[in-house]
Amino acid sequence: MVDHTVRSFDADLETLDRHISEMGGIAEKMLSDAMDALATMNIELAQKVIETDLRMDALQRTVEDLAVRTIARRQPVAIDLRDTVGVIRISADLERIGDQAKNIAKRAAKIAGEARLPRAIVGLKSMxxxxxxxxxxxxxxxxxxxxDAAKAVWRRDAELDALEDAVFRDLLTFMMEDPRNITFCTHLLFCAKNLERVGDHATNIAETVYYIVTAQNLPGEERPRGYDATALA
Amino acid sequence: MVDHTVRSFDADLETLDRHISEMGGIAEKMLSDAMDALATMNIELAQKVIETDLRMDALQRTVEDLAVRTIARRQPVAIDLRDTVGVIRISADLERIGDQAKNIAKRAAKIAGEARLPRAIVGLKSMxxxxxxxxxxxxxxxxxxxxDAAKAVWRRDAELDALEDAVFRDLLTFMMEDPRNITFCTHLLFCAKNLERVGDHATNIAETVYYIVTAQNLPGEERPRGYDATALA
Incomplete structure (x- = not known):
């Protein structure tokens, strides 16, 4: 009986892992499609990204429902409980990465009619x-x-923040050079912020993975930060 | 024995409710303090808001831990299960409202050295x-x-989106009028976005409350929207 329960729990965890893996793959694709849509002003591709976000929302609900049922039925403890609660958190971060990709795609669709400034997009691609x-x-x-791999991701978050800072400065410079760049570059400022948020969510996931395995917290608010991304000028 | 379990469950729910109420009060105070800090360039007040965010993070973890333990121990069903999972979601939305207030406070601290444009802040106060x-x-x-009260909040989200749209247009106009306004107004653009996100989280909470009580979803993606906030120009 115990054995049966253990096997059922493992089956639940495997299903949850498969959903997380699927959400991760979709998030990666949404992000790269959103960036392609932005660079090539492809409204159809942008629309596809926006629609895909519904799938992410549904998967997050599926993960949450299954994880809650698993907690109620199997009453896991220790690493098993951390794992089950952890996938709820990770699915929420992945869903929010999908939201960031959707936001970029929405701007790609809006921006299509604006005067472009191709050099302004270079920094965003690096981000x-x-x-x-x-x-x-x-x-x-x-x-x-x-x-250890999770901690390595967590440490690298400062690099993305530093790059965002540089991108912000460049975009502000373009805006000051010529007021006709203001609308276009303002859209890109928000896309840069969206990409920085993707990094934050990856860092959140790194913290969750570290906690699942070690039962220790990486120091959340002490996250290494090279620059403060709100320092625009 | 059943009676004892029921009473224990009710005690857990009451504790969770109290935490949500505390988080709600702190979020309201953080927001109004952040706006005061922005309007009066009060760096100390901004710093206080930033520090208060740690309390929100801790409360969210407390709510999540207690709710998960409640699910494992009491195995609630129907409205009791929806309520217990619902408070996890609501605490996450309240924590993110705290993040928005913190973001505004960070900008208030940065903006303190910039040339000001008081009329640019009027729209933000309305938001x-x-x-x-x-x-x-x-x-x-x-x-x-x-x-019903939850649904009324949910319906009103479109008004905040429309106001954000107007504020964005005004800020872009100020930027185009005089390049010296660009840095200051860019900070305010992000503050406007933060306030719009507060409205989104309030709407998420409305959806959760509606779901807890009725077991029905308000149509998430069909949220009434007067304007698309990404339509800058």
């Missing part, structure tokens, strides 16, 4: 590369339950 | 009034478990 790497690495750290 | 009302009303709706 996306860095954020996408962070996301990929933290999903691997979760799949492997590897606290 | 804060509206967001604070939404927050107050949805906290009351939760305390009363009143689905």
């Amino acid at each position: 996306h590369d860095m954020a996408a790497n962070q996301l990929k690495d933290v999903l691997d750290a979760f799949a492997q339950r590897d606290p | 804060h009034d509206m967001a604070a009302n939404q927050l107050k009303d949805v906290l009351d709706a939760f305390a009363q478990r009143d689905p």
Whole structure:
């Protein structure tokens, strides 16, 4: 009987892991599609990203429902409880990464009619590369339950913040150079903020993975920060 | 024995309700303090808001821990289960409202050295009034478990979005009028976005309250929206 319960619990955890993996893959695709839509002013691709977000919302609800039922039925303790609660948190962060991609896609659709400034998008692409790497690495750290890999992701968050700071300065400079750049660059300021938030969510996931495996918290508010992203000028 | 379990469950729910009420009060205070700090360039007040956010993070963890233990121990069903999971969601939304207030406070601290444009802050104050009302009303709706009051909050979200749209247009106009306004107004653009997000979280809480009481979803993605806040120009 105990054995049966253990196996049922493992089956629940495997299902939860599969959902997290699916959400992670969708989030990565939404982000790269949103960036492509922004760079190429592809309204259809932007629309596809916006629609995909509904799938993320549904998956998050599925994960939450299954995890809550698992807690009620199996009454897990220790690492099993941390794991089950952890996937609820991770699915919430992944859903919010989907929201950030959706926000970028919405701006890509709006921006399509504006005067463009291609050099203004270069920095955003670098931010996306860095954020996408962070996301990929933290999903691997979760799949492997590897606290060292999670900590490495967590440490690198400062680099994305520093890059955002540089991108903000550049965008402000373009705006000051020519008022006709203001509308376009304002959209991009918000896209930069969205990408920085993706990094924050990857860092949250890193903290959750570290906690699941070690039962210790990485020091949340003491997150290494090279720059304060609100320092615009 | 059943009676004892029921009473223990009720005691857990009462504790959770008290925590939500405390988080709600702190969130309201953080928001109004952050706006005061912004309007009066009060760096100390801004710092106080930033520090208070740690209390919100701790309260959210407390709520999540107690709710998870309640689910494991009492195995609630139906409205009791919806209520216990609902408070986890509501505490997450309140914690994120605290984050928005913290973001405004951080900008208030940065902005203190910049050339000011007092008329640019007027629209933000209106946004804060509206967001604070939404927050107050949805906290009351939760305390009363009143689905009609929750639905009324949910319907009003479009008004805040419309106001944000007007504030964005004004800020862009100030930026185009004089490049010296660009840095200051860019900070305010992000504050306006923070206030709009407060409204979104109030709306999320309204959806949760409605779901707790009725077991029905308000149509999430069909939220009434007068304007799309990403439509800057």
